[in-house]
Amino acid sequence: MTNDNIQIPTVAEMAAKGEAPEILFWVGCAGSFDDRYKAVTKAFVQILNNVGIKFAVLGPEETCTGDPARRAGNEFLYQMQAMANIQVLDGYGITKIVTACPHCFNTLKNEYPELGGNYEVIHHSELLQQLINDGKVGLKEGGTFKGRKITYHDSCFLGRANNVYEAPRKVLEVLDAELVEMKRCKTNGLCCGAGGAQMFKDAEPGKKEINVERTEEALGTGADTIAVGCPFCMTMMADGVKNKEKEADVKVKDLAELIAEAEGLL
Amino acid sequence: MIAQLAFLVVLGIFGFLIFRRIQRIKQNIHLGKSQEINDRKDERLKTMLLVAFGQKKMFKRLLPAFFHFLIYAGFILINIEVLEIVLDGLLGTHRLFAPFLGSFYTVLISFFEILAVLVILACVVFLIRRNIFKLDRFHKIEMKGWPTLDANLILVIETVLMLAILSMNAADQVLQTHGAEHYTQTGSFLISGFMVPMFENMSTSSLLILERSAWWFHIVGIFAFALYVTYSKHLHIFLAFPNTYYSRLEPKGKMGNMPEITNEVKLMLGMPADDSVAPPVEGMKFGAKDINDLTWKNLMDAYSCTECGRCTSECPANQTGKKLSPRKIMMDTRDRMEEVGDSLAKGGKGLEDGKSLLGDYVTKEEINACTSCNACVEACPVNISPLEIILQMRRYVAMEESGSPQSWNMMFQNVETNFAPWKFAPTDRFNWADELKSPNA
Ligand code: SF4
């Protein structure tokens, strides 16, 4: 199978043609390299193609936003990354960015302005919500999600850090599945354990791994799908499900994947 | 006359001690770095009214919020009665407000008495909750010793003070019926009225002694309490207000910038630097090792901490048995401030005593365990950010000591050389696009 008509223009290609994208899709490192999250990137690009948004990616010109370095204390490295990225973004005159990574989202949106990078930044759940509101994305008849239970795990960097609680839930609503909340949700949501650069080192000694604690709570809802909106949450929850030997019954899926699936794009 | 003089002396002594203590706290907070916070005044006022005055965040947990509110409301309103007591003490009058207010005075005092009973009730509930039900968050390691005693002492003192008011009022009413001099007729008060039978058979002279003792006990108790508060976690009853006024209003995910680094980075990249930022000076540290590397707001946070442990009970690291406890971070910061302040007051070495917040109080193991999830910040009823202090210490460890965990150093290296936190070739970054276009290739 080939997807020949899929368009994935880079900003450079567009610029060469004298064009500019309406919105830049910031893919992020996990979305570019991590096998599992690459699937999310692909699903999201399929949706963007399907609705005909004029988007572009930086492609090989994208680099780490610097978030993990910053959270781990290396401000120098963060600022080097940030400045370089801002130069690229401003060079192309980018004004609007969407990303499927809450860490990139938070950094681009809240932390780049102080270094001179000012963009309108939205998380992919917010773009999906807009598309749903505009009637551009919706459930095809006889969706496979009807009657199934989905729980949503709040990403700390989307939720508490930026108060985005509703958009992901609105996205899940169109699936026509039953959304079951965990006891610790929204402002009280429990972290997956990967934020603050924890993704890049082992946890300190303790009595339990955070992702296992969180996965137990998610499994406790009886949902067969754990929806996430963050590459790190994805890894942590998937590892947790594996740890509980529930991979056969419970899937961890990103919001974009669920929508693409419901639309028959995958 | 002698009583008035004695009162004046007592008031003076406590006034002086409390004033001195406030000065010390101010000095300690000023050990922190300056930071200007004077924007968005309306929003700040609103935050203060909602969070401190309205206790908005307490109501995330209803039952404790309710009982805490009783103590809080009781505390504020009964102070009106304290005002009368202080004026009586100074002027040598008795129940100064009674003649002016007439029967409304009886209603008012009765209302205060109801509050007093509710305060006692709430204190008893809290004592039971702490000591019999042993709520987990009150028995973490950092609560051993003084912090636990402090919490219990306050509850007991408040109960005793309220009982003193009630006894004083009851004795007063009996004295009124005895027609004792000065004892203005007020009629029966709602609650202490029921206590009258306990005192009825006493002689006027012993009643006088009892009423006066209760009066003195109550007012000296209040003064002592006010002084005690400044040494205790109960400082939050005052500091909650300024501390919420100076809340961080930015999205919680935003980390504070380091302009001194921005300039160096700009120079390295050949960009013009910002002249308004002071160039790095000799001995300037990146990040925080000790309290003077934190901002005054971080330090005010520490003095405002109620030690309630809501932060710690929400912390994912703490819940899964890691050493990190955001409450401990705040308590350590405060303890270190007190230590430095005491030393300075005695002409000692102060900050140069060879100790520091990071290392002697807080360990790397603790700060490394933080996921920067903001659960602690969200949970705190007085808008404290333990996270800000943790991240500042991480900056110190990473940039001044190069002492980050090995895996983080590797991650730094990857970002530097591969522009991604993992060891992938930068040239592979866009491979996903080809994979999507021809999935089976
Ligand atoms: S931000 Fe850090 S200290 Fe605060 S709750 Fe999360 S992990 Fe714990």
Ligand code: SF4
């Ligand atoms: S930091 Fe806030 S939540 Fe934590 S113990 Fe202190 S007052 Fe309570």
